[in-house]
Every structure is written in structure tokens, then in C-alpha cells.
Amino acid sequence: MHSSRTNWPELAELAAKPVDEVLQAARLSLEGKQEGKQEGNVSEWRRIFGSTAPRLNGLELSRAVLIGVGGLGASPREPVPPVPPFSFLPTLLPTAPFLSSLRTSKATTYCPETFPPTWSETRVGGSAPTATLLHCPSPSTVQPLTSVLLKSALVSLRLQSSSATRPTSMPADRHVPTRPRGPKKTPTAVRVHHPGPMPQYIFADKKPREERQFRVWDRQMKKTVERLEQRMVAHYDLVRALEGKRQLKPRTPPPFLDYSASDTPLEITDKHGYPLVVVLPNVFSESSADMIYDTLKDYHGSAGIKVPNGGGADGHARGAVDNYVSEPDFLVGVAKLAKIWHAVGHTHEEPVAATTVVKNGTSLAASCQLFQNLRPLSARVNSALKHVDRPFYDAAVAARAAAEARRADVRALNHDDNLVLEGREIMYNRKSTLHRDLSDHKRGWAALKAVHRGADYEGGYLRIPELNLRVRYGHRDLVLIRGRLLQHEVEPWTGGQRIAVAHFTHSSYWTYLNMVPPSPTVDAEGEDDV
Ligand SMILES: O=C(O)CCC(=O)C(=O)O
Ligand SMILES: [Fe+2]
Structure with missing residues (x-):
């Protein structure tokens, strides 16, 4: 009725x-x-x-x-x-x-x-x-x-x-008449839905399919990297930057390099030809980027992501710019997802998984599921690093193995996480004002991915003032940047929510492992790799 x-x-x-x-x-x-x-x-x-x-x-x-x-x-x-x-x-x-x-x-x-x-x-x-x-x-x-x-x-x-094996904690209702006696029936199990904290990954339990897919993406990435067009920034010297020296003032004002509308894969180099920023446009399909967006959005709810109070201890790096675009229904907050993480000021202690991962059981479950769901993104980040900077990539793979050899928790957390770097940070509608990634290794790369939805989205370009450079940084793009050395910021955007993922490697991670990434300037003189 x-x-x-x-x-x-x-x-x-x-x-x-x-x-x-x-x-x-x-x-x-x-x-x-x-x-x-x-x-x-x-x-x-x-x-x-x-x-x-x-x-x-x-x-x-x-x-x-x-x-x-x-x-x-x-x-x-x-x-x-x-x-x-x-x-x-x-x-x-x-x-x-x-x-x-x-x-x-x-x-x-x-x-x-x-x-x-x-x-x-x-x-x-x-x-x-x-x-x-x-x-x-x-x-x-x-x-x-x-x-x-x-x-x-x-x-x-x-x-x-209730079954015999599981006693009820609910008192039976006295007013309820007992079940009419009749011929004995086999009890039918009534399924109870236990909501998973996160939706399952599409390739879960489909390893061969995933491997095939990742191989295809890797080949595509290799081709994109082979097509990279170099643009030299004549006044910037990576050697000086790595030595901690100031850049020399350019004699003439450097030209404004605005590649925000360019479809061309770009390698922005220093005066010697060493790569500083690599822009990989359209390396994600629309639907692949949508899936990344959706899973990041799911994660926000499942893990209970919040705005860190007080900006966190890492007040000089990513946590410092905790300023959000708050529109109705916009998600806000930052998730720190490093598997090996030294809090700032604690670099001599044994590092642990970052707070967002281990905050509680729910956040652990959601984070592990996220690691799995982000495998397609991580596969692209790995491929980009591999084809852009093979020595660094190899070192990152070796560091990952060393971290796993040393720590059972890292082995466990890495189980479904294919990212070669040890950490990523997810920023929900966060404005990224001018900063350097001060915890990152100066020889490393930050791999930046931003996703958003909606046809009206505009802006959100990546700006690197020291190079007088502006590049695209959208839903289908991936950008590698020497984020420790170069100040960078994200221009304002409109037309919807923006979620960013910065994949990084901290210098404390390498110190902990007694390792150093190879110097990006060691193979000087334009040696052609591959
Ligand atoms: O908001 C962004 O996309 C930039 C991220 C970034 O630069 C960082 O997390 O260090
Ligand atoms: Fe950054």
C-alpha cells in the first residue's frame, strides 16, 4: 500500500x-x-x-x-x-x-x-x-x-x-510475535551491504589487462617525450642553482614565454640545455582524467580530508599556501600521502607514513584504496620520469627498493602503489601562491597533475616567474618541474573545482636511505640520451 x-x-x-x-x-x-x-x-x-x-x-x-x-x-x-x-x-x-x-x-x-x-x-x-x-x-x-x-x-x-554464530546485541522486541511454526526452512542469508570506503579500481584483479594498458601508455609517453621541443631560458643556470648560488641578473629583460595555449610538448631548459620544466600536454584522455578526478573526490569524503589547522609544521612548502577557493559545495583541504615522511624539524627521527594515511583506520583504508585507484596516474608519472630523466628514474626505483628492504610498513603500503616516488600531496581547491617545494630534493622533480570538471573551467596555468614562463597545466596535462629550485605558482581559475596532485620526493627520504639522486648536470655537453 x-x-x-x-x-x-x-x-x-x-x-x-x-x-x-x-x-x-x-x-x-x-x-x-x-x-x-x-x-x-x-x-x-x-x-x-x-x-x-x-x-x-x-x-x-x-x-x-x-x-x-x-x-x-x-x-x-x-x-x-x-x-x-x-x-x-x-x-x-x-x-x-x-x-x-x-x-x-x-x-x-x-x-x-x-x-x-x-x-x-x-x-x-x-x-x-x-x-x-x-x-x-x-x-x-x-x-x-x-x-x-x-x-x-x-x-x-x-x-x-541474527545467526547462531553472531549473537545479537539488539534486544528482541517483546511485542513481536514469534515466527509462525511451519515446515523447517533453510534460512536464507540476507546480504548486508558493507559500504567500501572507496569504489574499487577498474583493473583490480585484472593484472594482465592493466599491464597491457600501462605498456601502451608508456609507449605513448615515450613518443611524447621524443617530440619535446626545447626552449632555452638563456639567463638561468642550473649549475649555479644546484650549488645554492644566486642567479645572475639577465642583461636584458627576459622575454615572456607564454605557452599556455600551446599543444606542443615542451622542455624548458637552462642556458646549458639542462631541463628545468617539462610540459606534457594531452597525455591523459578526457575520461582517464575524469576518473582521476572522481577517485580524488571520493577520497576526500572517505578519508575525511580537512583543511590542516595552522598550515602544518611544513610551513615553508606545500602546507604554507593553505588558502582555498571556497565556493558552495567546493571541497577543501590537503591530503599528505607520503609512505615515508619526516615531519619538518624531525629529520633525525625514524620517518613514518604521513598523517593523512595513518590518522585512523578509515583513513588508512581509504588511502590504500586510493593508492590502487591512482595506479593509472602513477603509471603516467613513472613513464614521464623514466623517459625524461632516466638516471633520476633509476635512482628513484632503487630508493624505493631500499625503503622496502628496510621497512615492512613501506612494503605494505607500496603493495598496490606503483608510484616510484615516495609521496604525493593532494590539494582540493587550494590556491597555490608563489613558493618553492622546500622539502623536496633539489635534484628531483615534482610531477604535477591538476584535474577539474566542467566545460567552463578557465585559468589555473602554472607560472614560473624566474623563467618568465607560463605553461598549461590542465585536466589532460602533466608537468614536471624542479620545484625545489624554481619558484612556482598556480594562476587563479574559474568555472569549477580543481584538484591537484603533486608527486614528490623529499630530501629527507634520500638522507634516510643514505642515497643521493644523480646530479642533473653530470652528463653535460648535450649528451643525447637514448
Ligand atoms: O596547486 C598546484 O597545482 C601546485 C602544487 C604545487 O606546486 C605543490 O604542491 O608544491
Ligand atoms: Fe610546488
């Missing part, structure tokens, strides 16, 4: 469905409601719940999962609503008595605005959770919410009948 107006599927039906289908049903239901009144939702919920709760009779619940879609009182101007998602439970209690056994104090997580969402999971019921509320704020198709707390729909109540 309850389904007559909303086309709401039967509870049992829902419980057996994969969550994506449940969501689809929810969306349809939501869209239906859009046309009508919004305030009707609470009574709608009551109605749905009132009619489904009796069906729980006879089931001893060991775990119930409530899935809620939609508003938690969020207005688009407050990207993270501070509203405990369980506030609506009292509304439901009269119709669903068993819910009263849930404690509703713990409501900690939140997921971003995507729809279908990355679920965040909030547990109630103390250490032995009796229920899980999966929630996400209103999808963009749903009108901005103002005050109605419970805006859309409870979409499913997923049940797991």
Missing part, C-alpha cells in the same frame, strides 16, 4: 538489492517528490516506516542499516552541515519501536555532495554497533535545503537476521 504513491519497492526486495539499485530507487522517489511538497517527507517516512516496521517481526536483528538520502539541513552555503544525522530518529521511533534501542549519540562522519554518493558510515550503539546510518547530503538535483531536517527519504532498511 505504501508503495502506491511513491512506487516504493517492498522492504524485503530492497534488502536483497545491491545498494546502487536502492539508490536508483531512492532517486526516482526523490525526483517524484520534487514536484510536490517537500514538507510531506516526514509523514512520508512515517508512512513507509510504519508499514515496514511490522515486517521486522520475528527477525532478531544483529545489525540494521538505515540508508538515508538527502538533506540534513544543509544549505549549499554551508558545505558541511553540523547537524547530527540522527536527529530525525525520534520522528520515526513511534512507528518503529525497535529503533529505540539504538543510541543516537555518535554521529561523526559526513560525505560529499555526490550522487550516487560515496557513503559515509556512522555507527550507533557503542562498541558493538547495532545500526549504521549511511547518509549523504542532498544531491544537486534536490533543491537546496533550508530548515527541514529530514528532507528526503529513508530508502532502505537492510536487515541481517
Whole structure:
């Protein structure tokens, strides 16, 4: 009966469905409601719940999962609503008595605005959770919410009948009549959906396909690198820079090199021909870059990425420019994902995985999944380093092996992470003002990738004032830069969110391993490599 107006599927039906289908049903239901009144939702919920709760009779619940879609009182101007998602439970209690056994104090997580969402999971019921509320704020198709707390729909109540092996922590409802006695039935297992913290990687368990794909990309990268056109910046001397000497003032003002509109792969060199910046345009397909964007976005919610308070200890490098473009719904924050990381000022201590990775179990799970999901990006970064600077690449591979030989945690974290460098940092809508990457090794490279979505996106070029240079740095591009030596900044952008990933290698990593990357100026005199 309850389904007559909303086309709401039967509870049992829902419980057996994969969550994506449940969501689809929810969306349809939501869209239906859009046309009508919004305030009707609470009574709608009551109605749905009132009619489904009796069906729980006879089931001893060991775990119930409530899935809620939609508003938690969020207005688009407050990207993270501070509203405990369980506030609506009292509304439901009269119709669903068993819910009263849930404690509703713990409501900690939140997921971003995507729809279908990355679920965040909030547990109630103390250490032995009796229920899980999966929630996400209103999808963009749903009108901005103002005050109605419970805006859309409870979409499913997923049940797991208790089994002998798993005692219930939920008291059985006294008012519930026992199951009618009849011929013995084999109990059917009801699947409970445990939301993964991150969606699975496309090539997971498809190693041969992945290898083939990566080989293709590597060949393409090699070709792109072979096509690099050199542009010399006659006043810049890498030898002096590596020696820590100041650059000499150019006699005449250097020309402005604006390659922001150029499709040509470029190698910007110093006066001797040593590469300083390498611009690799269009090395990602649109869809490949989209996937990177999506997984980074998912990660933000799954790992609970936040703006670091106070800019972090590494106040001179990436953490220093923590200034964000904050528009409604824009993600903000920085994720530090180094597997070997010395906090600034602690270079004599044993390094550990960076805070974002090991903050808690959830962030560890999300980070490991991200390492796997980013394999296509890391494969391109590896290829770019390999073909642009083979000695450095080889040293990075050797360093990775040395770090693994020394540390079991590095072996574990590297298991699904193919990046040859030890770290990356992800910046969500962060303005990058003029800086050098002060923790990075001066002989190394930073591999910069920015992704964004939407046709209106404009700007976000990379600017290197010392070279009077401006290059493209967009969705399909990859840029290598000697970020420790050259100051750089990202120009303002408009038209959507921008997520950047800086792949780096810190000097403390090499010190820890007793290794040094090869000098970029050792093979002087224009020796042709490969
Ligand atoms: O925001 C960006 O894309 C620049 C990143 C960068 O330069 C850095 O993280 O060091
Ligand atoms: Fe940088």
C-alpha cells in the first residue's frame, strides 16, 4: 500500500538489492517528490516506516542499516552541515519501536555532495554497533535545503537476521510475535551491504589487462617525450642553482614565454640545455582524467580530508599556501600521502607514513584504496620520469627498493602503489601562491597533475616567474618541474573545482636511505640520451 504513491519497492526486495539499485530507487522517489511538497517527507517516512516496521517481526536483528538520502539541513552555503544525522530518529521511533534501542549519540562522519554518493558510515550503539546510518547530503538535483531536517527519504532498511554464530546485541522486541511454526526452512542469508570506503579500481584483479594498458601508455609517453621541443631560458643556470648560488641578473629583460595555449610538448631548459620544466600536454584522455578526478573526490569524503589547522609544521612548502577557493559545495583541504615522511624539524627521527594515511583506520583504508585507484596516474608519472630523466628514474626505483628492504610498513603500503616516488600531496581547491617545494630534493622533480570538471573551467596555468614562463597545466596535462629550485605558482581559475596532485620526493627520504639522486648536470655537453 505504501508503495502506491511513491512506487516504493517492498522492504524485503530492497534488502536483497545491491545498494546502487536502492539508490536508483531512492532517486526516482526523490525526483517524484520534487514536484510536490517537500514538507510531506516526514509523514512520508512515517508512512513507509510504519508499514515496514511490522515486517521486522520475528527477525532478531544483529545489525540494521538505515540508508538515508538527502538533506540534513544543509544549505549549499554551508558545505558541511553540523547537524547530527540522527536527529530525525525520534520522528520515526513511534512507528518503529525497535529503533529505540539504538543510541543516537555518535554521529561523526559526513560525505560529499555526490550522487550516487560515496557513503559515509556512522555507527550507533557503542562498541558493538547495532545500526549504521549511511547518509549523504542532498544531491544537486534536490533543491537546496533550508530548515527541514529530514528532507528526503529513508530508502532502505537492510536487515541481517541474527545467526547462531553472531549473537545479537539488539534486544528482541517483546511485542513481536514469534515466527509462525511451519515446515523447517533453510534460512536464507540476507546480504548486508558493507559500504567500501572507496569504489574499487577498474583493473583490480585484472593484472594482465592493466599491464597491457600501462605498456601502451608508456609507449605513448615515450613518443611524447621524443617530440619535446626545447626552449632555452638563456639567463638561468642550473649549475649555479644546484650549488645554492644566486642567479645572475639577465642583461636584458627576459622575454615572456607564454605557452599556455600551446599543444606542443615542451622542455624548458637552462642556458646549458639542462631541463628545468617539462610540459606534457594531452597525455591523459578526457575520461582517464575524469576518473582521476572522481577517485580524488571520493577520497576526500572517505578519508575525511580537512583543511590542516595552522598550515602544518611544513610551513615553508606545500602546507604554507593553505588558502582555498571556497565556493558552495567546493571541497577543501590537503591530503599528505607520503609512505615515508619526516615531519619538518624531525629529520633525525625514524620517518613514518604521513598523517593523512595513518590518522585512523578509515583513513588508512581509504588511502590504500586510493593508492590502487591512482595506479593509472602513477603509471603516467613513472613513464614521464623514466623517459625524461632516466638516471633520476633509476635512482628513484632503487630508493624505493631500499625503503622496502628496510621497512615492512613501506612494503605494505607500496603493495598496490606503483608510484616510484615516495609521496604525493593532494590539494582540493587550494590556491597555490608563489613558493618553492622546500622539502623536496633539489635534484628531483615534482610531477604535477591538476584535474577539474566542467566545460567552463578557465585559468589555473602554472607560472614560473624566474623563467618568465607560463605553461598549461590542465585536466589532460602533466608537468614536471624542479620545484625545489624554481619558484612556482598556480594562476587563479574559474568555472569549477580543481584538484591537484603533486608527486614528490623529499630530501629527507634520500638522507634516510643514505642515497643521493644523480646530479642533473653530470652528463653535460648535450649528451643525447637514448
Ligand atoms: O596547486 C598546484 O597545482 C601546485 C602544487 C604545487 O606546486 C605543490 O604542491 O608544491
Ligand atoms: Fe610546488
